[in-house]
Amino acid sequence: MAIARHRSGTVPAARALASQVHPVFMLPPVAVSLTGSLLAARETGAFTPTVAALHAAAIFAAVYTAHVKDGYVDFFVRGEDDDHPLSVGGCRLALLVAGVVFVSALAGVWLTAGTGAAALTAPTWALGYFHAPQLDTNPVSATGGYPVGIALALVGAFVAGHGSLTPTALGLAAVLLAVLLGIKVIDDAQDLAYDRSINKRTVAVVLGPRRARRLAEGVLVAGLAGVGVLAAVGIFPTGTILAVFAFGAVAAIAHRAEPRLATMLLVRGAYVFLALLLVALWYRPFTGPLIVDIGVLGPYTYLATEVVFGALALALLWRAEAITSAARTIAVLYPLAYVWDWYTLQVGVFAIELRTGIDLLAIPIEEHLFMIVVPALVLGIHETFRVDDM
Template sequence: MSIARHRPGPAAAVRALASQVHPVFMLPPVAVSLTGSLLAAGATGTFTPTVVAAHAIAIFAAVYTAHVKDGYVDFFVRGEDDDHPLSVGGCRLALVGAGILFAVALAGVFLTAGVAAAALTAPTWALGYFHAPQLDTNPVTATGGYPAGIALSLVGAYAAGAGTVTPTVLGLAGVLLAVLLGIKIIDDAQDLGYDRSIDKRTVAVVLGPTRARRLAEGLLAAGLLGVAVFAAVGVFPTGTILAVFAFGAVAAIARRAEPRLATMLLVRGAYVFLALLLVALWYRPMTGPLPIDIGVLGPYTYLATEIAFGAFGLALLVRADALARAGRTIAVVYPLAYVWDWYTLEVGVFAIELRTGIDLLAIPIEEHLFMLVVPALVLGIHESLRESDE
């Protein structure tokens, strides 16, 4: 039996089997498995390489199964693909081999981490094996299979390392699920015309491109809002809000892009999103002592921050050739800001400690600068975004 379709021999067989390892498709689930293991190690203080390896190998085998089965169905059953490197027998051999590897790895998870971790890991193989032709014919399961597998990978790895599942890791899995569902809907829209021609019911086909894009953007927003809510109620550390800002900026740029470019931006943004969440959950950068404390500047601290951010705002306005327009707007806003600032200081809403002590017109001189710097920074960003859109 020839494993490769085009050439016989062991070397061709190895190349054909290796061709089913797609890093772009397989790296996220395995990376998330390792992320779950790292979070568990951070929570328990112990890191067991055998448990980590068993779970990561199980996830790899599940995703490999999904890729081989999907390619087999699309080429040999549906005739959708133009070519496939494996023969029918090669596909079956690859599926059997991946299944055995998954079973061995799952047994390792069970023996080293217990039944709960194994129970959370086992469905990932089912999602992979039954994706085609069963699950990919329904818009819900076709879109949700891969994101659900990644969420299970995270929760299963954490359970394997920590022996339990916490609200934090469940919240993180839910956030990733929402974000990845949104990205998958946009990704599927790339093949809208072809999917319609073969009666494949993706979300974009069922809802139409406009409504599908709105649903995808709603899911992305829900994921980001979830992080903010979890951070607000204490399930996530405060530092996770930085991931919202970073991915939110990428999502805002991708919003105007066509499906292919939007998918490329969002996938790369999702890596940054996950990395920042992991850093925040592991190191908690916004708790405890500050890594850099400019309070050593004493009475010039507030002034120094205004100079730094003011310079940034000025640079943006100069770059966008909007200095004159911004100056007019700031001149109109300034009197209202002055009255508001004077009143809040008079009634004791806030106090400024690290300032020079110089007052002008009954308010600190730093507040006068603040009323110039903040509008300048906002208008500089606004004008830069408008220029980028045009």
């Protein structure tokens, strides 16, 4: 039986089988599996390489199965692709070998980590094998299959190393699921015309490109907001907000890009997002002795922060050519802000300790600057987005 379609022999067969290893498609699930193992080690204080390797091998076999099956269906069944390196027999052999590897690795996970870890890992193979032609024609399963598989890879690896799920692991899985769902909707829009021609019902086909893009960006925002909520209630450490800022900057750049470029940016941004989340969950910056204490500036601390953020606000307004209009808005807002600030200080809502001690009109001089810097920064960001959208 010839394994490769175009040439016979051991080397062509090996190359054809290796061609189904697609790093862009396969690296994220395996990386997330290892992330789950590392987070479990962070919680338990012990890392088990054997369990981590078995789970990662199972996830690799599952996504390899998905890639081979998709290629087989798209070329031999649907006739969508122009070529395929494997023959029909080669595809079946690859699926058989991948299935054996998956079952073996899953059995290893079950024996070393228990039923719970195996139960969370088993569906990843089903998602891969049945993606085409059963799941990829429905907008929900076509879009959700890959993100759900990655979420399962995370929680499965975590349970394999930890023994049970925790709110942190569940929260991280939910955040990744939302972010990847948004990216997948944008990715599917690349093939909108072709998918319409073969009656493939992706989200972009069902909703149309503009509404699908709005939905995708809304899901991305929900995922990033989820990090903020989880950090606010103490499930995530405060440092995870840095991941939101980093990915949010990438998403802002991708907002105006066409689907192909936007997908490239967002996929790479997702790697950075996951890495920063892992670093924050592992090292927990901004807590304990690791926090940078600028209180060494003494009475000039508050003033120093206003200088920094005021400079940023001025730079944004200068770039957007909106200094004059911002000044008018701030002038109108200032009296209301002054009364509000004066009242809250008088009734003891808050106290300002690290300040110069200079008062003007019965409130600290720093508060006057605060009432200028904050709206200036908000207006600077708003005007920057407005100019970029024109």
